[in-house]
Amino acid sequence: xxxxxxxCDRLLRLPLHEPMSAFPTITDVGxxxxxxxxxxxxxxxxxxxxxxxxxxxxxxxxxxGLEQIPYQNLERFPDWLFLTFDxxxxxxxxLLKLSSPEYRPVDVMPICKCMISKPGYSTFSxxxxxxxxxxxxxxxDFAEAAILLRATQDYVPNRILKPEExxxxxxxxxxEPLQPPYRPDAPKTDGNAEIAAIILNSFxxx
Numbered sequence: 001x002x003x004x005x006x007x008c009d010r011l012l013r014l015p016l017h018e019p020m021s022a023f024p025t026i027t028d029v030g031x032x033x034x035x036x037x038x039x040x041x042x043x044x045x046x047x048x049x050x051x052x053x054x055x056x057x058x059x060x061x062x063x064x065g066l067e068q069i070p071y072q073n074l075e076r077f078p079d080w081l082f083l084t085f086d087x088x089x090x091x092x093x094x095l096l097k098l099s100s101p102e103y104r105p106v107d108v109m110p111i112c113k114c115m116i117s118k119p120g121y122s123t124f125s126x127x128x129x130x131x132x133x134x135x136x137x138x139x140x141d142f143a144e145a146a147i148l149l150r151a152t153q154d155y156v157p158n159r160i161l162k163p164e165e166x167x168x169x170x171x172x173x174x175x176e177p178l179q180p181p182y183r184p185d186a187p188k189t190d191g192n193a194e195i196a197a198i199i200l201n202s203f204x205x206x
Contacts, residue, residue, distance in 0.1 A: 012195055016151035030189030033126035034106040043111055051081035058115040059084045060105045060123060073171040083108050119145040124152050133157035133178050137166045154183040
């Protein structure tokens with residue numbers, strides 16, 4: 001595999017990466033991902049959200065096995081609002097299910113205090129682009145998890161939970177301060193634009 005990588009003309013290396021030293025030419029680019037489609041004001045009006053940002057949390061877990069999420073803990077936070085894309089989530093007064101395909105996690109990030117998630121590049125990258133704090137659980141069954149968790153701690157406030165803290169705990173971590181980023185002054189450039197410009201330039205100069 002390293003031999004194949006060495007034949008590449010250039011690697012556009014995204015943040016949250018391993019060294020990837022097998023590639024002979026490396027160009028570091030910024031975070032990639034979607035951009036919110038709506039202003040915070042419009043989103044609050046459309047979704048009828050009045051809960052302040054400091055009490056609003058995004059829950060997004062992809063294919064983790066959503067039936068495992070201890071939604072009963074939300075009852076301990078009656079004045080908070082939790083947003084989820086889990087259509088099978090229970091009906092709770094402080095849980096808003098975003099089932100419409102017009103909304104993506106990145107669309108609601110601007111109105112949230114933080115995101116509770118599992119490790120995954122796309123969601124983590126968008127959160128870093130939005131400067132959204134991340135609370136995540138470790139995943140021993142996911143090879144990229146340790147790399148993503150370590151690298152994310154450079155860029156945004158964060159908290160890394162053991163699975164038992166998330167699944168069996170009472171979620172008191174929501175009241176506790178987050179770990180500040182290790183590199184608060186690290187640049188967060190627009191990887192979307194950088195990659196597009198590099199590709200366009202390569203065709204123009206071909």
